[in-house]
Amino acid sequence: MNQTVYHIPALLPQAMDALDLRPDGIYVDCTYGGGGHSRAIVERLDAAAGGHLYGFDQDREAAANAMDDSRFTMVLSNFRYLTNFMRYYGVDAVDGVLADLGVSFHHFDDPQRGFSFRWPEGPLDMRMNRNAALTAETVLNTYSPEKLTDIFRLYGEFSNARRLVNAIVSARARAPIRTTDSLLEIVRPIINPRQEKKELAQIFQALRIEVNDEIGALRDLLTSAMAVLRPGGRLVVITYHSLEDRLVKNFMKTGNLDGKDNRDFFGHSLAPMRMLTSKPIVADDEEVAANPRSRSAKMRVAVKND
Numbered sequence: 001m002n003q004t005v006y007h008i009p010a011l012l013p014q015a016m017d018a019l020d021l022r023p024d025g026i027y028v029d030c031t032y033g034g035g036g037h038s039r040a041i042v043e044r045l046d047a048a049a050g051g052h053l054y055g056f057d058q059d060r061e062a063a064a065n066a067m068d069d070s071r072f073t074m075v076l077s078n079f080r081y082l083t084n085f086m087r088y089y090g091v092d093a094v095d096g097v098l099a100d101l102g103v104s105f106h107h108f109d110d111p112q113r114g115f116s117f118r119w120p121e122g123p124l125d126m127r128m129n130r131n132a133a134l135t136a137e138t139v140l141n142t143y144s145p146e147k148l149t150d151i152f153r154l155y156g157e158f159s160n161a162r163r164l165v166n167a168i169v170s171a172r173a174r175a176p177i178r179t180t181d182s183l184l185e186i187v188r189p190i191i192n193p194r195q196e197k198k199e200l201a202q203i204f205q206a207l208r209i210e211v212n213d214e215i216g217a218l219r220d221l222l223t224s225a226m227a228v229l230r231p232g233g234r235l236v237v238i239t240y241h242s243l244e245d246r247l248v249k250n251f252m253k254t255g256n257l258d259g260k261d262n263r264d265f266f267g268h269s270l271a272p273m274r275m276l277t278s279k280p281i282v283a284d285d286e287e288v289a290a291n292p293r294s295r296s297a298k299m300r301v302a303v304k305n306d
Contacts, residue, residue: 008034008290008293009034009036009037009040009100010291010293010294010299011238011282011283011299012036012037012040015098015236015238016040018236018276018299019041019234020096020234021045021096022051022095023044023045024046024050024051026054026093026094026095027041027052027094027096028054028055028082028094028097028228029041029053029056029099030056030097030099031098031099031101031102032055032066033100035067037100038055038067039067041053042067042069045071052071052072053072053073054072054086054094056077056078056085057074057075057076058077058128058129059130060076078129079099080216080217080224082097082224082225083227083228091228094228094229095232095233096229096233097229098236098237099221099237099238101218102293102297103208122179122180123137123179123180124140124180124207125137126207132211134211136207137176137177139151140172140183141172141176145165145166148161148165148168149161149165152165152202152203154243155205155209155210155215156202156205157202157241158199160190160191164203167187167189167190168186183203187200187203215243215244222235222248222257226255226272226273229304231305231306232304234301235273235301235302235304238299239299240296240297240298245298248300249275249280252275252302253271253275254271255273271305272305273302273303273305274302274303275300275301276302277300277301280298281299281300282297283295283297
């Protein structure tokens, strides 16, 4: 296999250990990206024993980079449709589900995708699926001030969201906001110069999450994973910001999206899963030095009860 690797996977050895891979197992990599996690999984599978991996990605560029291996099937779709596609492929249950929710390097490095403030002439796109209708430009130019404020507060954890939105609304009244440099011109007077990269990253993160409905998709994925995992199967999720991590942690602890701890008459937990670590698994200093992106990665692992 000579595929181009345009993404260094975070927590790779830890994720392989967490999946408790078996040569005859059926696994799902919900975020194929550059294929780093997928290749490591496939290397441990035995085709003769029935081992197989299904890799999901909604980005056609990722699908075009898919490995050619009899033990692997590429699924060009959002991972929120996991149960639909497992049913389509005749898979009754899987042994492990992995999701690395980070954005691939090639998204940030492509000026035409609009994911990074490093490319000021780029369009405000940010779509993972380029066939989708909603773009960051549409969000900035059409959303109400109230909805924009909620997005920057919730998805970007941006403390000065109201002032930021007032500047955006004032600017778009004069002319549509169409490019990264036009957005940067609006937001730079609001952000702290000493924390420019951090705060710009928060703004772009918030827009990306909204454009791709990342929280809604994650909620769908978690409930879908519960449905397709066999008893004893592993759910492994790598997150990069607190909103995702909190949702994943609460779901793994309780088995529901509300994080409600349901118990029976005797006080025994009714949670259909159990977490294997009380704290998230994080990258060590050596990995962070080699892959700075992994600094914010948090991995949580749960097993479905028998």
